[in-house]
Amino acid sequence: MNQDPKPKSADLLESEGDLVSHAFIGHAMKVHAAVGPGLGEEIYHQELVGAPTKSGIEHLSKPRRDLVYRGIVADTFEPDFVIENHFIPELKCLRGSFAAEHLVQVFCYCKFWRLRTSLLVDFGKQSLMWKRLLYRSQSAGFTETTLPSFVSDPSLATAIIQAVGQCLDEVGLGYRQTTWKGLVRAAIQSGGFEVHPNPTVTVLNHPGITVCSLVVNGVCAVFVTALTDGINATDRATLQTHLRWLNLGWGIVFHFGKSKADYAFAQHSKK
Incomplete structure (x- = not known):
C-alpha cells in the first residue's frame, strides 16, 4: 500500500534549493561566456x-x-524568473554594484511568491557576478497614538488607522513603498472612503505638479514610506508641503519598515 510522501524539512528544501541555484548559475555562466x-x-x-x-x-x-x-489591485509584480518551490532569480546588467533598490525588488518578489531565497545575477561585468539573498518575513502592528487636537475629523482619522492597521496585520512587513502605497489606498477604499491618489496642484506659477500623497474624502492627506529607518523630520516636512498646496489642514505619515511599522500626524495651518 502506497503511503503519502512525508513533507520535506526546511533543511532539505534549502539543500535542494542550493543544487537548483547552482545549476541556474551554471547556465548563466554559459550565457555570459557566449554573449x-x-x-x-x-x-x-x-x-x-x-x-x-x-x-x-x-x-x-x-x-x-x-x-x-x-478586491483592489495594490501593485503588479513581474520578476525575470520564478523557479517554483525554490527561488527567484533576477537578472541585471550593471556598471556598479548591486544596490539597495535591487534587494528591495527581490525581497518583494519573495514575499509575494512566498519563497525564501532570491538570486541577483549581474551580466554587466567581465566575469558573471551573483548574490544569493534570504528573505525572512516580519510581522508588526501599530502602537496606539493619541489623536492630536488639530485633527478636524477624529472619526475619519481613527477609521483610516484601523483600516491600515488591519491590512498590516493581514499582509505583514516586507513590501516596498509603491506596494504599500497601493495597499494603503486599497485598505482605505475598502472602508467606503473616497481616495484620490497622486493629485495634481498648482505650485506658485507651475500647474500640473503631482503630489505623491493620497487625499481621503477631500479632508486629509496620507503619505506612505517604507523600508527606511522610520519616520523622520523630512517625511513630516514633505507631508506638510503636500498639505500646503492641497490646502488641507492635516494628514498622516505611515511607515512600514523592515521590523516595525508606525505612523505620525502632521499639520498645516490653512490661510
Whole structure:
C-alpha cells in the first residue's frame, strides 16, 4: 500500500534549493561566456529562458501577477524568473554594484511568491557576478497614538488607522513603498472612503505638479514610506508641503519598515 510522501524539512528544501541555484548559475555562466558582458538584460533573459527546462527545472518566465487586497489591485509584480518551490532569480546588467533598490525588488518578489531565497545575477561585468539573498518575513502592528487636537475629523482619522492597521496585520512587513502605497489606498477604499491618489496642484506659477500623497474624502492627506529607518523630520516636512498646496489642514505619515511599522500626524495651518 502506497503511503503519502512525508513533507520535506526546511533543511532539505534549502539543500535542494542550493543544487537548483547552482545549476541556474551554471547556465548563466554559459550565457555570459557566449554573449559577453554589458548588453541589455533582455538578451540574457532570452538566452537563459530555455536552459532550466532542458535541465528539468520547473520555472516561470516573466510571470506577471497582481497583488490584490479587498478586491483592489495594490501593485503588479513581474520578476525575470520564478523557479517554483525554490527561488527567484533576477537578472541585471550593471556598471556598479548591486544596490539597495535591487534587494528591495527581490525581497518583494519573495514575499509575494512566498519563497525564501532570491538570486541577483549581474551580466554587466567581465566575469558573471551573483548574490544569493534570504528573505525572512516580519510581522508588526501599530502602537496606539493619541489623536492630536488639530485633527478636524477624529472619526475619519481613527477609521483610516484601523483600516491600515488591519491590512498590516493581514499582509505583514516586507513590501516596498509603491506596494504599500497601493495597499494603503486599497485598505482605505475598502472602508467606503473616497481616495484620490497622486493629485495634481498648482505650485506658485507651475500647474500640473503631482503630489505623491493620497487625499481621503477631500479632508486629509496620507503619505506612505517604507523600508527606511522610520519616520523622520523630512517625511513630516514633505507631508506638510503636500498639505500646503492641497490646502488641507492635516494628514498622516505611515511607515512600514523592515521590523516595525508606525505612523505620525502632521499639520498645516490653512490661510
